[in-house]
Amino acid sequence: PVVKREDYAAPAFLVDSVDLCFDLDPAKTRVLNKMWLRRNPAVAAQPLRLDGEELNLARVLVNGEGSSFKLDGNQLVLEKLPEGDQPFELEIFTTCAPAKNSKLMGLYVSQGTFFTQCEAEGFRRITYFLDRPDVMASYSVTLRADKAAYPVLLSNGNLVEQGELDDGRHFAKWVDPHKKPCYLFALVAGQLVSREQRITSRSGGQHLLQVYVRPGDLDKTEHAMNSLMASIAWDEARFGLPLDLERFMIVATSDFNMGAMENKGLNIFNTKYVLANPATATDTDYAGIESVVGHEYFHNWTGNRVTCRDWFQLSLKEGLTVFRDQEFSMDMAGSASARAVKRIEDVRVLRSAQFPEDAGPMSHPVRPDQYAEINNFYTVTIYEKGAEVVRMQQTLVGREGFARGMKLYFERHDGQAVTCDDFAQAIADANPDSELARQLPQFKRWYSQAGTPRLHASGSYDAQMRRYTLTLGQSCPATAGQPAKEAFVIPVALGLLDAQGRELPDSARTVVLSETSQTVVFDDVDAEPVPSILRGFSAPVVLEFDYSDAQLLTLLAHDSDAFNRWEAGQRLALRCALAAVQSPAAVHQPLDAAYLDAMRAILRAPGLDSAFKELVLTLPGETYIAEQLDLVDPQRIHAVREAMREQLAHALHDDWVQAFEANHDNGAFRPDPVSSGRRALAGLALTMLCLAARENGNPVWPGKALQRFKDAGNMTDRVSALGALVGSGSALAAQALERFHALFKGEELVLDKWFALQAGAPDRGGNILPQVKQLLSHPDFHLRNPNRARSLIFSYCNANPGAFHRADAAGYLFWSERVLEIDAFNPQVAARLARALDRWSKLAEPYRHAAREAIARVAAKPDLSNDVREVVTRALAD
Numbered sequence: 001p002v003v004k005r006e007d008y009a010a011p012a013f014l015v016d017s018v019d020l021c022f023d024l025d026p027a028k029t030r031v032l033n034k035m036w037l038r039r040n041p042a043v044a045a046q047p048l049r050l051d052g053e054e055l056n057l058a059r060v061l062v063n064g065e066g067s068s069f070k071l072d073g074n075q076l077v078l079e080k081l082p083e084g085d086q087p088f089e090l091e092i093f094t095t096c097a098p099a100k101n102s103k104l105m106g107l108y109v110s111q112g113t114f115f116t117q118c119e120a121e122g123f124r125r126i127t128y129f130l131d132r133p134d135v136m137a138s139y140s141v142t143l144r145a146d147k148a149a150y151p152v153l154l155s156n157g158n159l160v161e162q163g164e165l166d167d168g169r170h171f172a173k174w175v176d177p178h179k180k181p182c183y184l185f186a187l188v189a190g191q192l193v194s195r196e197q198r199i200t201s202r203s204g205g206q207h208l209l210q211v212y213v214r215p216g217d218l219d220k221t222e223h224a225m226n227s228l229m230a231s232i233a234w235d236e237a238r239f240g241l242p243l244d245l246e247r248f249m250i251v252a253t254s255d256f257n258m259g260a261m262e263n264k265g266l267n268i269f270n271t272k273y274v275l276a277n278p279a280t281a282t283d284t285d286y287a288g289i290e291s292v293v294g295h296e297y298f299h300n301w302t303g304n305r306v307t308c309r310d311w312f313q314l315s316l317k318e319g320l321t322v323f324r325d326q327e328f329s330m331d332m333a334g335s336a337s338a339r340a341v342k343r344i345e346d347v348r349v350l351r352s353a354q355f356p357e358d359a360g361p362m363s364h365p366v367r368p369d370q371y372a373e374i375n376n377f378y379t380v381t382i383y384e385k386g387a388e389v390v391r392m393q394q395t396l397v398g399r400e401g402f403a404r405g406m407k408l409y410f411e412r413h414d415g416q417a418v419t420c421d422d423f424a425q426a427i428a429d430a431n432p433d434s435e436l437a438r439q440l441p442q443f444k445r446w447y448s449q450a451g452t453p454r455l456h457a458s459g460s461y462d463a464q465m466r467r468y469t470l471t472l473g474q475s476c477p478a479t480a481g482q483p484a485k486e487a488f489v490i491p492v493a494l495g496l497l498d499a500q501g502r503e504l505p506d507s508a509r510t511v512v513l514s515e516t517s518q519t520v521v522f523d524d525v526d527a528e529p530v531p532s533i534l535r536g537f538s539a540p541v542v543l544e545f546d547y548s549d550a551q552l553l554t555l556l557a558h559d560s561d562a563f564n565r566w567e568a569g570q571r572l573a574l575r576c577a578l579a580a581v582q583s584p585a586a587v588h589q590p591l592d593a594a595y596l597d598a599m600r601a602i603l604r605a606p607g608l609d610s611a612f613k614e615l616v617l618t619l620p621g622e623t624y625i626a627e628q629l630d631l632v633d634p635q636r637i638h639a640v641r642e643a644m645r646e647q648l649a650h651a652l653h654d655d656w657v658q659a660f661e662a663n664h665d666n667g668a669f670r671p672d673p674v675s676s677g678r679r680a681l682a683g684l685a686l687t688m689l690c691l692a693a694r695e696n697g698n699p700v701w702p703g704k705a706l707q708r709f710k711d712a713g714n715m716t717d718r719v720s721a722l723g724a725l726v727g728s729g730s731a732l733a734a735q736a737l738e739r740f741h742a743l744f745k746g747e748e749l750v751l752d753k754w755f756a757l758q759a760g761a762p763d764r765g766g767n768i769l770p771q772v773k774q775l776l777s778h779p780d781f782h783l784r785n786p787n788r789a790r791s792l793i794f795s796y797c798n799a800n801p802g803a804f805h806r807a808d809a810a811g812y813l814f815w816s817e818r819v820l821e822i823d824a825f826n827p828q829v830a831a832r833l834a835r836a837l838d839r840w841s842k843l844a845e846p847y848r849h850a851a852r853e854a855i856a857r858v859a860a861k862p863d864l865s866n867d868v869r870e871v872v873t874r875a876l877a878d
């Protein structure tokens with residue numbers, strides 16, 4: 001059942017208003033849905049087809065009278081409706097079973113509380129409806145439930161009425177002042193408490209902000225509330241977009257398929273992105289909360305006020321909103337160095353997850369042309385590459401020009417369901433003299449063509465003419481269904497350095513490459529310069545330039561662009577890694593002296609922030625290294641990277657000691673960029689020192705790590721010390737793990753870390769898989785809780801290639817069993833796991849054959865979900 005973008009047709013009926021009444025009961029919830037509909041005058045008359053899934057239908061009334069209907073698969077079809085354009089009332093009465101809803105789509109129960117998740121197509125699991133984003137309606141919602149079990153009753157908008165009912169039940173009525181597509185509907189009912197904050201916005205509006213959590217978790221809500229207040233202030237300051245609601249609520253749940261959901265006025269979050277205090281959450285968790293709270297809040301305009309015409313346009317809201325949350329985090333970070341650190345982190349995600357996706361069987365354009373299951377397209381391509389496509393538009397029109405474009409976008413489209421074309425058009429129209437406006441049709445190939453473009457650059461220096469010529473070219477590999485690609489519009493930020501690392505005056509510029517090849521000429525150049533190309537990662541491409549080691553060392557030491565400094569270090573390390581992986585000899589010491597000296601210099605440099613040092617000193621990941629190769633031996637890559645880490649640990653031993661001493665003490669915990677950077681570098685130093693101790697047998701550093709683990713005043717230090725012990729295979733690891741478990745028995749999110757740490761530990765002699773299997777039957781392991789399943793199973797299959805890719809294929813067998821097991825109750829989570837073997841066709845033997853067999857084993861199951869079916873079918877076609 002493939003859905004195609006080209007088949008889009010406007011809805012035959014429009015829904016003006018929806019009045020929902022819920023009698024909440026976990027076993028059998030009754031839903032009365034009264035709608036006012038009318039025929040869409042722009043579409044030829046036809047029957048009304050409403051979507052519904054796993055519903056029990058009891059009654060259908062049209063204008064108060066019984067009406068004939070039929071069921072066609074998952075659709076309720078009404079053929080004899082009033083003719084003409086007049087509105088009519090349709091009343092549908094259904095029941096559903098929230099307690100049995102293990103897919104976590106629609107209305108479900110988590111730990112005794114009701115939650116909903118409707119995006120993308122979950123509303124049809126609540127009632128029959130035109131479940132598509134271009135049908136926008138006004139909602140009023142009445143919730144009725146037992147008062148003792150469900151004291152808090154929430155839905156979108158404003159609370160207009162509440163009161164008591166018979167039999168210990170009560171009710172609440174909510175009215176949403178804004179029209180919305182049904183995927184933004186939400187309700188919550190249960191025993192919850194809230195942190196509240198009243199604010200006055202810069203435009204004078206009064207608002208009530210609430211963060212709802214389970215009783216006992218209130219002490220973990222301060223950071224989420226602060227992040228929400230900061231998001232509101234930022235959107236108003238940067239884009240002039242105010243909060244348009246009297247009340248804005250965030251509710252946390254432990255059972256959630258994804259990160260969070262932007263339901264209008266009632267965001268529902270995975271607890272992972274709400275709950276934090278210094279004892280239980282790491283710096284990474286704090287940063288994740290800030291960015292996800294921002295992300296969902298920013299959807300209030302980009303997604304909710306202006307939404308998507310159809311799900312092929314998903315990146316219209318997701319790419320744009322990720323771009324906005326990235327900018328928000330950068331502005332919050334403050335210093336230029338902290339901004340660069342955020343940029344490097346974002347690019348690392350893009351290159352280690354999106355580039356492989358773009359080169360694999362699930363590759364798709366930012367605006368896909370077809371899908372079998374829309375839930376499979378909430379991808380790094382739609383989100384992260386989509387954000388890069390928006391970022392390039394900002395680069396092409398400038399920051400102010402982009403804000404102008406956003407203004408025009410809302411002037412034109414507020415209250416509408418629109419397309420990616422509409423967005424780009426608004427940005428271009430607001431900047432008629434820009435390069436974007438001049439080349440808009442070609443620029444939009446970023447939306448339609450999949451695959452990661454290659455940017456080929458080469459330089460030639462003419463000493464006589466004192467002229468340096470940089471030639472830029474582009475190509476893009478074929479992807480499934482797109483054998484030939486046309487040229488992209490690629491903004492290339494660049495500058496030239498002299499051999500001493502000084503920037504040549506006036507050499508910095510942004511070149512817009514739109515041809516297959518273009519040259520850039522620099523005059524009055526005294527000697528062959530070092531080009532710093534693709535500064536700030538100005539486009540989501542692979543830069544190919546034949547840098548000498550000396551040039552990379554110059555960039556690493558001196559470039560004014562912090563991103564390219566980091567990138568030069570990564571290129572040097574990657575070179576050593578690839579040479580070692582490809583050499584027939586045994587892996588011994590992959591890193592050369594020049595690289596080690598350069599790393600030492602970075603570690604010692606007084607003017608660099610700790611956070612930046614930590615990024616530079618972190619080697620490229622195994623997946624990133626694998627992406628550079630046509631034939632991948634995961635064991636070989638793992639061995640090489642481990643050898644590199646050990647070499648770095650030994651060669652820089654005394655500097656690691658220095659770095660630890662200088663960064664380990666940070667006083668009271670504050671999650672700001674400077675102190676989190678210091679903790680990150682101290683953590684890396686400790687990891688390195690424990691790794692070095694593994695070889696030299698000196699127990700001092702493992703002993704210190706254990707002590708630090710025990711005394712830690714915050715989770716970041718505690719978990720990094722524990723990680724240092726586990727990662728180095730220290731004999732002290734077991735007791736530390738045991739103690740960690742005992743300390744945090746009741747803390748779900750901390751137990752997730754405990755499982756993840758063990759499943760993600762470096763494999764030594766095949767010990768990880770047996771350990772993972774054993775943990776499956778640990779009393780704290782709950783397969784049906786997505787966070788817990790991810791912490792154990794995904795950490796092993798997706799994040800630990802050295803342990804997962806076993807010559808005996810046992811890792812793949814384990815994977816196929818878990819995919820099938822999870823698919824039986826939660827297809828969305830199963831389909832994510834199914835993607836762990838996306839890149840099977842690049843594997844060397846014996847892995848390749850075994851991986852294909854494992855995928856075929858999954859595909860052979862007759863009653864697979866649509867979700868998993870699509871993933872494995874595409875994988876086998878690769």
Ligand code: ARG
Nearest residue numbers: 119120258260261262375378
């Ligand atoms: N719109 C949400 C976000 O990006 C993601 C919801 C995805 N849910 C799903 N079932 N695919 O914030």
Ligand code: ZN
Nearest residue numbers: 295299318321
């Ligand atoms: Zn989003």
